[in-house]
Amino acid sequence: QVQLVESGGGLVQAGGSLRLSCTVSGTIFALTDMGWYRQAPGKQRELVASITRRGTTNYADSMKGRFTISRDVAVNTVYLQMNSLNSEDTAVYYCNAVSWGKNYWGQGTQVTVSS
Numbered sequence: 001q002v003q004l005v006e007s008g009g010g011l012v013q014a015g016g017s018l019r020l021s022c023t024v025s026g027t028i029f030a031l032t033d034m035g036w037y038r039q040a041p042g043k044q045r046e047l048v049a050s051i052t053r054r055g056t057t058n059y060a061d062s063m064k065g066r067f068t069i070s071r072d073v074a075v076n077t078v079y080l081q082m083n084s085l086n087s088e089d090t091a092v093y094y095c096n097a098v099s100w101g102k103n104y105w106g107q108g109t110q111v112t113v114s115s
Helices: none
Strands: 003-007 010-013 018-025 033-039 046-051 057-059 067-072 077-082 091-099 102-105 109-114
Touching (some): 018 033, 033 077, 046 067
Parallel strands (some): 010 109
Antiparallel strands (some): 003 018, 046 057
């Protein structure tokens, strides 16, 4: 079955950076659209960034210029480079894969930004 394993979350000071990774197995990664979502306490899950199988990227407005999504087909991994973090970025970050019309989710990784 399709599995997504995230890593890279943690505690960082405001203004700092983190890089999240999500490794995918059980499907053809090169044919899979990928995305990162996040959910803060008491809020709905929201899109952070996405990247299609062709490499087209999309970002939520508040992440533009600070976050970068990328993918490495050789290692079946999608990355989220997060810079200039602030307290509003504190959330659980989830990796998402759309494979053959089905959605799959990782277990989530906590990102906490201290001010």
